[in-house]
Amino acid sequence: xxxxxxxxxxxxxxxxxxxxxxxxxxxxxxxxxxxxxxxxxxxxxxxxxxxxxxxxxxxxxxxxxxxxxxxxxxxxxxxxxxxxxxxxxxxxxxxxxxxxxxxxxxxxxxxxxxxxxxxxxxxxxxxxxxxxxxxxxxxxxxxxxxxxxxxxxxxxxxxxxxxxxxxxxxxxxxxxxxxxxxxxxxxxxxxxxxxxxxxxxxxxxxxxxxxxxxxxxxxxxxxxxxxxxxxxxxxxxxxxxxxxxxxxxxxxxxxxxxxxxxxxxxxxxxxxxxxxxxxxxxxxxxxxxxxxxxxxxxxxxxxxxxxxxxxxxxxxxxxxxxxxxxxxxxxxxxxxxxxxxxxxxxxxxxxxxxxxxxxxxxxxxxxxxxxxxxxxxxxxxxxxxxxxxxxxxxxxxxxx
Numbered sequence: 341x342x343x344x345x346x347x348x349x350x351x352x353x354x355x356x357x358x359x360x361x362x363x364x365x366x367x368x369x370x371x372x373x374x375x376x377x378x379x380x381x382x383x384x385x386x387x388x389x390x391x392x393x394x395x396x397x398x399x400x401x402x403x404x405x406x407x408x409x410x411x412x413x414x415x416x417x418x419x420x421x422x423x424x425x426x427x428x429x430x431x432x433x434x435x436x437x438x439x440x441x442x443x444x445x446x447x448x449x450x451x452x453x454x455x456x457x458x459x460x461x462x463x464x465x466x467x468x469x470x471x472x473x474x475x476x477x478x479x480x481x482x483x484x485x486x487x488x489x490x491x492x493x494x495x496x497x498x499x500x501x502x503x504x505x506x507x508x509x510x511x512x513x514x515x516x517x518x519x520x521x522x523x524x525x526x527x528x529x530x531x532x533x534x535x536x537x538x539x540x541x542x543x544x545x546x547x548x549x550x551x552x553x554x555x556x557x558x559x560x561x562x563x564x565x566x567x568x569x570x571x572x573x574x575x576x577x578x579x580x581x582x583x584x585x586x587x588x589x590x591x592x593x594x595x596x597x598x599x600x601x602x603x604x605x606x607x608x609x610x611x612x613x614x615x616x617x618x619x620x621x622x623x624x625x626x627x628x629x630x631x632x633x634x635x636x637x638x639x640x641x642x643x644x645x646x647x648x649x650x651x652x653x654x655x656x657x658x659x660x661x662x663x664x665x666x667x668x669x670x671x672x673x674x675x676x677x678x679x680x681x682x683x684x685x686x687x688x689x690x691x692x693x694x695x696x697x698x699x700x701x702x703x704x705x706x707x708x709x710x711x712x713x714x715x716x717x718x719x720x721x722x723x724x725x726x727x728x729x730x731x732x733x734x735x736x737x738x739x740x
């Protein structure tokens with residue numbers, strides 16, 4: 341049983357050495373704030389495409405976006421969940437309208453186009469980012485009723501909806517704003533859905549797309565701050581930092597039960613990265629750290645299967661160790677491709693990512709040499725009567 345908002349970090353903690361846990365903590369903390377910073381950048385890019393805004397106005401709007409998202413998170417996870425559903429509807433609506441407007445005249449003649457040039461080193465981390473982050477659900481497991489069933493249902497619905505939301509507008513967009521016989525899709529960059537909407541539906545749909553993009557960025561920022569702040573709070577409960585840091589940022593509000601200090605720190609760092617790094621750089625850095633952590637998490641799953649074969653696993657991968665290794669080989673291979681592609685994209689990417697990896701590796705190794713006290717969290721065996729006596733029988737769990 342691993343009832344922790346630390347999420348997959350707790351898997352690493354109970355399976356791998358302490359230096360690996362600390363390295364995963366540092367990678368997670370870094371990729372979380374980097375990922376958070378992507379959405380305010382998208383928000384500003386959509387506005388820039390439509391009306392054009394000055395640099396000062398861009399920063400002000402990004403600050404207001406992050407501040408309002410932080411306040412909503414401080415209010416409580418119920419408010420975040422309720423607003424998230426509403427924001428999702430408003431975010432998807434412009435893309436649905438785009439598809440419906442193009443449907444009567446839609447042609448498939450360009451659906452199979454191959455662009456004349458593809459920047460694979462930028463494309464691979466971007467496509468990986470679009471379909472990553474599902475494991476963030478583990479960072480709110482302590483606040484979900486019956487997570488073993490609830491999270492699985494939510495993830496299945498998310499997989500179906502995400503495929504539909506990606507495919508439908510892309511098919512319509514390529515039909516209306518294709519690259520011609522030359523296959524020139526160089527204009528298809530972040531924020532390009534705004535002019536595509538104008539081509540298909542005119543000004544009203546263009547405005548709707550800008551509003552939808554803004555609402556979408558707001559919704560993603562709200563949810564990202566929610567999960568990543570709790571991830572940081574979970575790291576503090578593991579005892580990953582100094583006692584004062586663990587106490588300050590591992591604390592919850594006495595009535596709202598939200599990690600207020602972690603949320604505020606998260607928002608400040610997110611804003612700093614938002615105004616200092618561009619979208620493409622943020623994606624590359626985030627995906628390298630995410631891919632490396634994913635490899636570590638999947639390796640910990642194998643270790644736990646070997647060390648603790650009798651753990652309750654309601655969604656156990658069949659086939660024994662061989663079946664498990666075969667199942668995780670594909671994502672590990674993909675993660676390696678993303679890492680190599682991102683690091684070699686350009687000199688700036690190489691310098692930034694290499695610096696982060698070297699610094700985090702040194703800090704992880706040296707801190708665990710000094711920090712002799714084991715991190716909190718371990719796998720224990722209890723009988724049902726013992727669990728009831730300790731009031732653990734109804735606690736949420738991670739199964740690995």
